[in-house]
Every structure is written in structure tokens, then in C-alpha cells.
Amino acid sequence: MKVPLRWPVGDEAASELVLERFAPEQTFKTKVYAALKQAIINMDIYSTPEPTWIDERQLSERLGVSRTPVREAIAMLEQEGFVKSMPRRGIMVLKKTRREVVEMVQAWAALESMAARLVTENASDEEIATLRTLFKDFGEAHKPSDFVSEYSQANILFHQTLIRLSGSKVLADMTANLLVHVRGIRQITIGRDDRASRSIVEHLNIIEALEKRDADAAERFSRDHTLGLSTYVDEHGDIFD
Incomplete structure (x- = not known):
């Protein structure tokens, strides 16, 4: 559903800002992203040379949401350089050089x-x-x-x-x-x-x-x-x- 928002300016073409309501799954994605990012920030990933892994299924269960918003949140974190999805292995929290x-x-x-x-x-x-x-x-x-x-x-x-x-x-x-x-x-x-x-x-x-x-x-x-x-x-x- 799109909601027009009008601004008090003269030009009618420039005075309408069309916003699209957030869908429920987007809200879940945002909440999962915030929770997962904070959890990663709280990790002590440099205390051991071994890589740190997170499990998508376990995240879904612990957060009480479907795996779809978890995958979307992980994709966002991957774009930010926090994690990397490794085929057939899982999701690795990235350390820096x-x-x-x-x-x-x-x-x-x-x-x-x-x-x-x-x-x-x-x-x-x-x-x-x-x-x-x-x-x-x-x-x-x-x-x-x-x-x-x-x-x-x-x-x-x-x-x-x-x-x-x-x-x-x-x-x-x-x-x-x-x-x-x-x-x-x-x-x-x-x-x-x-x-x-x-x-x-x-x-x-x-x-x-x-x-x-x-x-x-x-x-x-x-x-x-x-x-x-x-x-x-x-x-x-x-x-x-």
C-alpha cells in the first residue's frame, strides 16, 4: 500500500512523496539483523585463531522466526563485511588482517x-x-x-x-x-x-x-x-x- 505524503510547496509535482508501508517480513528482517549484529559485536572472535561459525537453523530457532528473515539479515551483514557464507560449511564471522x-x-x-x-x-x-x-x-x-x-x-x-x-x-x-x-x-x-x-x-x-x-x-x-x-x-x- 502506497501512501502519498504532501509537502507545503508550490510545485505540485514536487510536493508529493510516495512512501511504501513496511511489510511484516521487512520488519522481522530488520529486527533479526539488529539482534544478530549486536550478538556478533559482543563476540570475542580474536581470542582464538580458530574461525567462529554461526548456524542459520539455530539462529532461526533461538530467535523464534522463520529462516527467511534470518537469511536476509545474514545477507545484509555479509554486505557490511561481518560474515561470509561458505557453501556446504555455514556462515563464518570474519576476522580482519x-x-x-x-x-x-x-x-x-x-x-x-x-x-x-x-x-x-x-x-x-x-x-x-x-x-x-x-x-x-x-x-x-x-x-x-x-x-x-x-x-x-x-x-x-x-x-x-x-x-x-x-x-x-x-x-x-x-x-x-x-x-x-x-x-x-x-x-x-x-x-x-x-x-x-x-x-x-x-x-x-x-x-x-x-x-x-x-x-x-x-x-x-x-x-x-x-x-x-x-x-x-x-x-x-x-x-x-
């Missing part, structure tokens, strides 16, 4: 540094204070290097929160497609070469700049912190073995 990951981390650095600047302009003091609470349990008696798994969770949440506090939906949307890869790489590198100990110092520098509403410093500290990860990935290709 070292070069691709380096470029993704560099892109994240640019986006997050802009987010840090926006936080100084848009976030309240109370919101900025939540960033510091993420690390309140860490200190000499509870070193990040001794509790890597715990610190890794706080680390990931810090970066996600920084993006959210920027108040920019565009930045949130742009980083969403990078998250599955950047987060995975952060998780597998944070416990190496005492990176956790340096990481918390850099995080606290970013937070201090945010608290002072020093946009230039917050942007610089955030960018340099993440670019340090891209350099590390570039120099340590063995993390992909």
Missing part, C-alpha cells in the same frame, strides 16, 4: 578523539565522574597487570562510555562497526608487555583533561592512547597467529 585492524584502530583513534572533545562540551561533571569510577578499584594493592581480565572489562567499558558521553549518535553509529574488531584486539593485547599498567595511566590522563574541560588535551591524550594500540598491532603480527 593485521593491516585492516591497524587501519580500523587508526579510524577509531580519530573518532574517539573527536568524542573526547565533545565530552568536554556536552557531558555533565557527574557523567565524566563515571569514567573515573571504572578504575577506582585499581591501585598498588590491586594492579591492572595482576588482574588483567578484570581490567580488560573496565578498559573496554571506558572506551564505549567515552563515545556515548560525546552525545553524538553519528560517532556512536560509525564506531559500532569497528567495535567487534577494536575491542577484540584490545582484549588480546592488554595483558602483553605490561600494557595494562601503561593503559590505566593514559586513561587517567584523559579523564583529568575531561574534568578540566581541556578539549585540546583530552583530544590529544585520547588519540595518542589509541594510536599506541595501532602501533603495537603493527609491530606484533604474532597476535594473529
